[in-house]
Amino acid sequence: MSSQVSERFEVSLNTSAGQITTAVDVPTGFVPVTSIVPFMRRLGEEAQALEVAWMGEQGRVPSCQKGCAACCRMLVPLSAPEAFSVREWVRSRPVEQQSRIMARFADTKVQLLSKGIWQRLSELCEASDHCSDKDLDGVNRRYYELRLACPFLEEEVCTIYDERPAACRELLVTSPADRCEDLLANPVDTISTPIRISTVLGLLWQDLTNTSTRLIPLPLALDWAEVHAGTTDRMWKGTQLFDQVLDKVWRFLSQSFSDDGKAAGG
DSSP states (O other): OOSSSEEEEEEEEEETTEEEEEEEEEESSEEOGGGGHHHHHHHHHHHHHHHHHHHHHTTOOOOOOTTOOGGGGSOOEEEHHHHHHHHHHHHTSOHHHHHHHHHHHHHHHHHHHHTTOHHHHHHHHHOSSOOOHHHHHHHHHHHHHTTOOOTTEETTEETTGGGOOHHHHHOOBOSOGGGGGOTTTSOOOBOOOSOOHHHHHHHHHHHHHTSOOOEEEHHHHHHHHHHTGGGGGOOEEHHHHHHHHHHHHHHHHHHHHHHHHHHHHO
16 A cells, blocks of 8 residues: 555455455555555455456356457546546656647547536536436436547557556456447446445545545546645545445445345345
């Protein structure tokens, strides 16, 4: 999580696909909320790997490959900690690369404004109530119909791959890759996500700041992070972040098991 003096913890979690056991070094001092993001990415990927292995035993393997960027036209949600992390990554790039990225974000904003979608996405960022699946599905469809490439996509290659949002990491399909060319017209078979990391980090942010849970659409992430940049100066005890985020993970998994049980019983 950080280069500070740290304490090592062993984490064991039961997911729908098996048990994760991993170690993490937790800073004993104060750290920004972005320090928890790398650990959560790793936790999510380890959980996803169990799910992929289990699906492989059923004869279903991911058809996603490098250069297949069909999903990079979808609306990607980020948690606030992820939005801040993306902003930090962009600011760490060479000036020329920053300029290219910012130009693509600006172009995306112009197109979304012209279609009346930008304002709706802005409202989602600051919504005090949870949006219904129906509302989210509507704006997701309107966005996808534009086929706007992700601002981080260059020549169909993800330039932020190692730092990409959790939602990008979690989307894997086992259906033929050509179905992804039109996700509105073609059904695809996805691999279940044991832990939705953006949701967990959003819930953590809610607790830490006493604000509503925010999932921020990627095209707005840099603008949102810039407006709320002062929040990145806030520091929390590393052990506090660790304890609180694990509590959210456990609650998420417990709810998932409960939902699965109800579905099986229904």
